[in-house]
Amino acid sequence: MPHLDATPDLILPILARSLGMELVQLEQRLDEDLEQLGLDSHGLMRCTLEVEAALGVDELSLADEALETPRSLVQGYREALARRS
Numbered sequence: 001m002p003h004l005d006a007t008p009d010l011i012l013p014i015l016a017r018s019l020g021m022e023l024v025q026l027e028q029r030l031d032e033d034l035e036q037l038g039l040d041s042h043g044l045m046r047c048t049l050e051v052e053a054a055l056g057v058d059e060l061s062l063a064d065e066a067l068e069t070p071r072s073l074v075q076g077y078r079e080a081l082a083r084r085s
Contacts, residue, residue: 007081008074011051015039015070018047030071037070051077057084 016026019037029037034044044067052060055077066076 007078010054011074011077012070014050014054015047015073018043018050026070031069033069034067034073055081057081060084 012026013023016023019026019039021037026037039047048060048062052058060077060080061083062073062076062080066072066079
């Protein structure tokens with residue numbers, strides 16, 4: 001399992017690809033709503049499946065608040081991974 005500090009380096013590129021934007025663009029928009037960035041529920045599901053596969057885990061349980069912004073998504077994965085350790 002990746003170290004918790006590596007989580008943003010793993011998640012943000014996957015999220016950027018899902019949004020069809022460059023990573024540097026996403027890094028400038030970490031506090032914007034995922035839906036406003038263009039990620040619908042299907043895109044979010046695909047993104048979470050790809051992140052979980054990259055992390056080597058099955059079905060991490062994310063709090064609803066984790067699904068608001070890129071920053072909250074990274075934090076949500078950190079918390080979910082910490083609960084599993």
